[in-house]
Amino acid sequence: MHELHITESLLKTALEQARAANASKVLRLNIALGDGSGYTEDSIRFYFDMLRKDSLAAEADITFRHIGTQMRCRDCGATSSAQDPTWVCPQCHSMRGELLCGGECYLESIEVE
Numbered sequence: 001m002h003e004l005h006i007t008e009s010l011l012k013t014a015l016e017q018a019r020a021a022n023a024s025k026v027l028r029l030n031i032a033l034g035d036g037s038g039y040t041e042d043s044i045r046f047y048f049d050m051l052r053k054d055s056l057a058a059e060a061d062i063t064f065r066h067i068g069t070q071m072r073c074r075d076c077g078a079t080s081s082a083q084d085p086t087w088v089c090p091q092c093h094s095m096r097g098e099l100l101c102g103g104e105c106y107l108e109s110i111e112v113e
């Protein structure tokens with residue numbers, strides 16, 4: 001259900017921008033997708049296909065730009081990339097990390113006609 005919600009809001013933003021630009025249709029959505037966001041390309045595409053019917057984005061393509069996850073250690077301040085959710089600080093082996101980036105999912109730009 002998470003993905004349905006985010007896809008709705010991505011599509012809504014794209015359509016608003018298309019209308020503001022007086023576009024006849026949306027050709028492409030460029031989406032920034034954080035690896036730590038919990039969303040996947042497949043599920044966003046799935047809901048997008050469901051939601052876009054009869055809209056300006058009915059034939060639009062989606063391009064994803066992946067954003068790697070960066071964590072910062074709350075104990076020593078070291079930053080590092082994180083591949084998995086069980087993050088351990090490489091400096092002091094603390095497990096108290098906070099997500100700096102990689103949790104986002106937003107529309108970067110659209111291409112219209």
Ligand SMILES: [Zn+2]
Pocket residue numbers: 073074075076077078089090091092093094
């Ligand atoms: Zn640390």
